Amino acid sequence: MSILKKLMVMGVFTIFFGSASMAYAAGGGGVIPTDPTNHFHPKGKVPSRYTVELQNQWRKTLPFDDQRDFEEQKKGFIAAPDYKQIKAEAGHVAWDMGSYEWLLDGKDFDSIHPSLQRQAILNMNYGLYEVAPGIYQVRGFDLANISFIRGDTGWIVFDPLTAKETAKAALDFVNEKLGERPVVAVVYSHSHADHFGGVRGVVDEADVRSGKVKVIAPVGFMDHAVSENVYAGNAMSRRLFFQYGVLLPRSPFGHVDQSIGKNTAAGNLGLIPPNVIIKKDFETLTVDGVRMEFQNTPGTEAPAEMNTWFPDFNAFWAAENIVATIHNIYTLRGALVRDALEWSKQINVALYKYGRQAEVMFASHSWPRWGNERIQEVMRAQRDTYAHLNNGVLHLANQGVTINQVHNVYEVPKSLQQQWTARSYHGSVAHNSRAVINRYLGYWDGNPTTLIPLSPEDSAPLYVEMMGGADKIIAKGQELYDQGQYRHAQEILNKLVYAEPQNQEAKDLLADVFEQIGYQQESPSVRNSFLAAAYELRSGIPEGASPKSTGPDMIRAMTTELWLDFLGVRLDSRKAGGKAFTINLATPDNGEQFAVELSNGTLTNIEGFQADDADLTITIDRADLEATMMGAVSFDEQIASGKAKLNGSRQVYEDLKTMLVHFDLGFEMMPGTGARDLTPEEKPFQQEQPADTSGG
């Protein structure tokens, strides 16, 4: 393929099911609107009376009379553009706010948790807003906000979105409404793609290289922008289908929101390396007359992240550390588990250092908070929620509650439950509480039965046999479904689906169960996961992906060591069995050297060394190697053109080539949904695009 696996994930998928021949696209890309009053899937079900009853309970018990978020969300509105769609350079729709307009009809949807529907409406923010005189935000152009600080001569841009196209549209709109000014600096608040990917829409790389434009980032930014999502990249990309509901139509029965914004944009993702790195815990810079104090907050929402205090504005920029949701301690797409206690402590530092005098707090998602009392209220609520998550879960763990129980036991304190800013949209209380135990104690619950369990497909047939076969399980599953006992129903139906992956009746009933559980979720990540699984159980993994274009920046930002590490992941040990060799690799233009060894079916590398007795020495400039990593020129072609020089046994190189596997995005998540070949063949030494980290 070209280079576009990641973009297929965010891409436009057109799906046809059965005779209905309904065609639509979903995910981050262009969307054919669906009728909000009708389910988009022929097998889809409306919310059951149990689901409706639960939603009604929430309507009575949550603090819906606290309307302050709606006032803050609207405050400072300047203008909205006269368009709702932003086109990508490749021609497709990169962004479409119009596809969610049904949320503004004033209707309560019983297929959406009322708290989530509220958040989904708040995230319909669209256009240019004044945060304070001289500080502006464009919201609703991408998953994140893009912020503009007016300096003496130009704009300082905080967090230039995911896509070049959406960032450029935002800058154009700001210049149109507030007067044309050059961008003099860009600040990346952290290492997730929705905060840097659109940088090429606001600055030229040449101006960054010459130092004319400053690009400022927290320490560790470049490493984490790339490495966090390479090693398990293909699995993460596939799991995004679930967490982000990439294939779900935008509908009350499908995708409604993504907690920190509507969705991710499907445009051109790039990365210009920063030329100013903030290394100390606190560092002050004046750029274009604007004084900024940066607070590094590593180990919070991202491994490299920083807040910013603007003393001349009494304004505090909370990056993605404080937004209008409790965030992911564990991200369902897959990521290292985060540290809830450290996150809470960094909010506390910000509260004591800046929060006591701040008059406005704004962030890379959601809407600002004004007035010192309100700011302190929000900071304390978030500080306490993360701290309690850590402390409360460990309190239970120290009394023997395990990772397989804690989500049914742990409760957020009642006073926090009644504060909107402490609700858990992005990270659910369920998956975050399990994550805390995972961080400290790992996945094992201490019962030897679960230490080396059978794989589910191996244990399921025994259960099905002992339960008396498929018919009995389906009858009981239907009974439980009819009683609204959905989590009980999934226990037994899941066993049947594993034992009989071709049993469509079982898959359809499990899909019905998943759907009701999905409708009942406050967290869109959890909702999407259930609804996407239901979708695949009913229709299989869709085919027909139209990938988007992306720039080569993410590959260029990968070190040679990381590329070699990933060759080790791609190595098929069975093909390597019995073989052993050593390769010296040198890239003269940047002076790097590596010794690469294949032994014991394992490929390792070490930087800064050369083996004395290498079977083969490969010499190629890093600049040329990048062309191969990007898939533009194959390694064979590099050899033929003389750009790669081989000294020693060419056979070693030929052997290695045949041992490398390319991962396909179309692997099954649920049994019997039909693995599909979604990733066209790549050149042997081409590097796959890292997974998208948008949204943390």
Ligand SMILES: [Zn+2]
């Ligand atoms: Zn973000």
